[in-house]
Amino acid sequence: MSKELIRLENCSMAFDDELVLKDLNLYFNDKEFLTLLGPSGCGKTTTLRIVGGFTTPTSGNVLFDGVRINDVPPYKRQINTVFQKYALFPHLNVFENIAFALRLQKREDPKNPKRKIPLAEEEINQRVGEMLDIIGLKGFEHRKPDALSGGQQQRVAIARALVNRPKVLLLDEPLGALDLKLRRDMQMELKKIQQQVGITFIYVTHDQEEALTMSDTIVVMDKGTIQQIGTPEDIYNEPKNAFVADFIGESNIIDGVMVKDCMVRLYGHNFTCVDGGFAPNEAVDVVIRPEDIDIVPVDQGHIEGTVTDVTFKGMQYDIIVDFRGFKWLIQSTDHCPVGSRIGVKIDPEGFHIMKKSEYSGKFGDYSSYSDEYDELSDAESSQEEESNEE
Numbered sequence: 001m002s003k004e005l006i007r008l009e010n011c012s013m014a015f016d017d018e019l020v021l022k023d024l025n026l027y028f029n030d031k032e033f034l035t036l037l038g039p040s041g042c043g044k045t046t047t048l049r050i051v052g053g054f055t056t057p058t059s060g061n062v063l064f065d066g067v068r069i070n071d072v073p074p075y076k077r078q079i080n081t082v083f084q085k086y087a088l089f090p091h092l093n094v095f096e097n098i099a100f101a102l103r104l105q106k107r108e109d110p111k112n113p114k115r116k117i118p119l120a121e122e123e124i125n126q127r128v129g130e131m132l133d134i135i136g137l138k139g140f141e142h143r144k145p146d147a148l149s150g151g152q153q154q155r156v157a158i159a160r161a162l163v164n165r166p167k168v169l170l171l172d173e174p175l176g177a178l179d180l181k182l183r184r185d186m187q188m189e190l191k192k193i194q195q196q197v198g199i200t201f202i203y204v205t206h207d208q209e210e211a212l213t214m215s216d217t218i219v220v221m222d223k224g225t226i227q228q229i230g231t232p233e234d235i236y237n238e239p240k241n242a243f244v245a246d247f248i249g250e251s252n253i254i255d256g257v258m259v260k261d262c263m264v265r266l267y268g269h270n271f272t273c274v275d276g277g278f279a280p281n282e283a284v285d286v287v288i289r290p291e292d293i294d295i296v297p298v299d300q301g302h303i304e305g306t307v308t309d310v311t312f313k314g315m316q317y318d319i320i321v322d323f324r325g326f327k328w329l330i331q332s333t334d335h336c337p338v339g340s341r342i343g344v345k346i347d348p349e350g351f352h353i354m355k356k357s358e359y360s361g362k363f364g365d366y367s368s369y370s371d372e373y374d375e376l377s378d379a380e381s382s383q384e385e386e387s388n389e390e
Helices: 044-052 094-104 121-135 150-162 180-197 208-214 232-237 242-247 369-389
Strands: 004-015 018-029 033-037 059-064 079-082 106-109 112-118 168-172 200-205 217-222 225-230 252-260 263-266 269-272 282-288 294-296 303-312 317-323 326-332 341-345 351-355
Touching: 004 044, 018 044, 018 200, 018 225, 033 044, 033 208, 044 079, 044 168, 044 200, 079 150, 094 121, 094 150, 121 150, 121 180, 150 168, 150 180, 180 200, 180 208, 200 208, 208 232, 217 232, 217 242, 225 232, 225 242, 242 252, 242 282, 242 351, 252 326, 263 282, 294 326
Parallel strands: 033 200, 033 217, 079 168, 168 200
Antiparallel strands: 004 018, 004 059, 106 112, 217 225, 252 263, 252 282, 263 269, 282 351, 294 341, 303 317, 303 341, 317 326
């Protein structure tokens, strides 16, 4: 069983009388990769800064190994941070960038216990060498930061944060400056590094793919509060409310009525599902993921609609279908032309039933989806016209 390492107890944070964290209760386990996920302004970075000691909560307690550390400054915590801007020293090579923290460390003089002396050069060489092995940059010791790629610079920043062996590494959107392919490569690298060094990583991002790819645990936040905590599989397959369902992946979220256990009513039809525990005829939000919908001929479908937009995405088509004024997103390898009438079938496991919440009715309709593509096309056409005029 995992050992608890950090706990936030009833932590609130206000800036200029604006409450950005509301009575937050959260714990972090030893050797866990935990991601704080949510939109800008949800409180995830403030939470990270409270853990790191850069911000003191307005109220509440921060506990590390059971000891209150609210007043302990960042440099005295067994915690290091990697920011989006790596802030490597441009005049120092890779070796010295990583060794920087070690050269500031003091150890007890074996000949005089009251005296502190610098770490031995041999120990520094050994520990920097270990880090270079872990980040895969052995042989790059003498390069300056400007001779490295963005991904290599990021690895050096991580090694510099890990070399003095903290118990926790905080990562504040560290992949944000990288291009898409490199970002995906680094997601796998980060998870591998975390497993190799065997410490707690607390990661902040607004990118759902990063969270799903790397995390042991995801904490979804909005408006300074926690919406859901769970494994990536739990968060994706069993979202607690419409906000979580919409933020993690694509979701069609439709008003429904739970007729009884394992039966939900949509568009005047009863559908078999696998959820229960609701009151008879309780109004609910119904999540149907785009990949869980099968396109069939109209006469074979549970319900039928009209295709209003089709976008080719490489592996599949994103198909927008109008069902009585509410537009669904369907992801399919089958091409359906705009204007065609189609039927859809959904297996019982394809429905996920949620209780109504403050987020009900705000997400899950893809009516604006086509408009966004039209706007992009218009912008691209304008750019082409301008370049042709030049």
